[in-house]
Amino acid sequence: MDDVSRQARWEQRTEVPLAFVSLVFLAMYAVLVLAQGLPDAWRDLCTAVMCLAWSMFVVDYGVRWRLSGLRLRFVPAHKLDTVVLVLPLMRPLRMVKLYEAVQRRHGEPRLSLYARVITYAGVTTVLLGFACSLAVYDQERGAPGTQMHSFGDALWWACATLTTVGYGDVVPVTAGGRAIAVGLMACGLALLGAVTGSFSSWLLQVFSREGDEEPPGR
Structure with a gap:
């Protein structure tokens, strides 16, 4: 039960910041795709920011895996999280998790x-x-x-x-x-x-x- 509560606290604290990071990731990807004449230095910067954002997703996934105590059962039990980790552009599918995190912070949903x-x-x-x-x-x-x-x-x-x-x-x-x-x-x-x-x-x-x-x- 303690592991579950620790995992819930971690998700509550990180879901909103990671949602912001996912928007940054999407913005950097949009710049790389749409700004075809972008100088190499700026393209490298956008790529570095995307890699940093993805590394934060990996850390979050690893921490929640560790706190869950499920070991290998964590992957099939969290299919959406695994898909989002492999395909970061799919993070909009985690909007339900984001809403739940905001709901827990501000009380009952309006x-x-x-x-x-x-x-x-x-x-x-x-x-x-x-x-x-x-x-x-x-x-x-x-x-x-x-x-x-x-x-x-x-x-x-x-x-x-x-x-x-x-x-x-x-x-x-x-x-x-x-x-x-x-x-x-x-x-x-x-x-x-x-x-x-x-x-x-x-x-x-x-x-x-x-x-x-x-x-x-x-």
Whole structure:
């Protein structure tokens, strides 16, 4: 129990700072991808900051592994944390952990369950879509037969993929780009399902409450 409480205290203290570090990581990656004429010195600086940020993620993962006392069972028990460690651009998926940390600091949540689900899904969609746009543009630009000639094309592709529309006018042609597409499709389906299910549940609750409040005989 003591190990669990120590792990909870560590997560409470580090989740918000690490969320800021993850935004710095994303910003540095965006500079490297979009600023093509950046001097080598600045590119080296951005790369160094990204490596420093990733090393902080590694330290956090190692500390939580040590405090959990699960040994090798920690990896399957924390699949999302492991994925985020290997693919730092996926850190937007940890928005739930960030919200829980803020909630513990400030007491009870002010938003209803449905509002929290929709807010989480919305923020996650924006961050994840931007991160995947950067990653797929980095893979696709300059590739033979590429359809992503600008970052705007990558953003359009990410929006169509996340919303499960899939126009097909812009598609990745490289193996790396298609791998990113598969991950984004899965995340888009999960987020869309969460929002749709939450909204449907809220509507049913509202209609049920209105039905209970109707006077008899109507």
